[in-house]
Amino acid sequence: DAKTTQPTSMDCAEGRAANLPCNHSTISGNEYVYWYRQIHSQGPQYIIHGLKNNETNEMASLIITEDRKSSTLILPHATLRDTAVYYCIVMDRDDKIIFGKGTRLHILP
Amino acid sequence: EAQVTQNPRYLITVTGKKLTVTCSQNMNHEYMSWYRQDPGLGLRQIYYSMNVEVTDKGDVPEGYKVSRKEKRNFPLILESPSPNQTSLYFCASSWTSGGYTQYFGPGTRLTVL
Numbered sequence: 001d002a003k004t005t006q007p008t009s010m011d012c013a014e015g016r017a018a019n020l021p022c023n024h025s026t027i028s029g030n031e032y033v034y035w036y037r038q039i040h041s042q043g044p045q046y047i048i049h050g051l052k053n054n055e056t057n058e059m060a061s062l063i064i065t066e067d068r069k070s071s072t073l074i075l076p077h078a079t080l081r082d083t084a085v086y087y088c089i090v091m092d093r094d095d096k097i098i099f100g101k102g103t104r105l106h107i108l109p
Numbered sequence: 110e111a112q113v114t115q116n117p118r119y120l121i122t123v124t125g126k127k128l129t130v131t132c133s134q135n136m137n138h139e140y141m142s143w144y145r146q147d148p149g150l151g152l153r154q155i156y157y158s159m160n161v162e163v164t165d166k167g168d169v170p171e172g173y174k175v176s177r178k179e180k181r182n183f184p185l186i187l188e189s190p191s192p193n194q195t196s197l198y199f200c201a202s203s204w205t206s207g208g209y210t211q212y213f214g215p216g217t218r219l220t221v222l
Contacts, residue, residue: 036211043113043199043213044152096167097211099152 009104018075022088037084113214132200141183
């Protein structure tokens with residue numbers, strides 16, 4: 001069973017913030033939320049991860065709700081190079097990473 | 110630069126002709142794995158290795174072999190390739206399984222005729 005639910009696809013205008021939602025209502029206390037992306041036919045690329053607190057790095061921000069049942073990945077100023085499939089993955093440190101279908105993000109010029 | 114390399118990047122071969130896809134990482138990672146990606150099926154794990162001389166089956170191991178004689182290398186071997194092994198293959202490494210950042214190679218596109 002999939003641990004996460006993501007929209008199949010989303011559009012975002014270039015230069016605007018891209019907000020990608022993820023639902024993980026069955027997340028357990030020791031499970032992290034990870035985000036990866038895959039630009040067409042390239043290897044998946046790690047973006048960010050978090051447990052409870054919001055996180056930010058040079059690529060993105062991760063906002064996790066207080067109940068941890070959902071999260072949002074924010075790309076603050078989307079560019080055409082951010083067009084990719086974005087995967088939200090929930091797992092604990094001993095789990096095997098499992099990729100779902102992800103969200104196909106289209107950045108529009 | 111920290112990276113995972115795969116060779117070859119593209120390969121067209123014929124049924125039954127043994128082939129090896131190499132994978133190497135320069136990050137001293139203990140955990141390495143192989144995935145295949147097919148349209149509509151997403152990324153599926155073939156084999157993984159927790160450390161040198163330790164390998165185990167993933168979700169779709171049939172028709173594949175691996176070895177881990179050195180920490181940095183994890184070759185994928187197809188002893189007798191078949192057309193249903195036509196796919197995009199990725200090697201990945203990390204400090205350990207699961208909850209640590211995984212670094213993926215650039216991919217190998219294999220076509221078996």
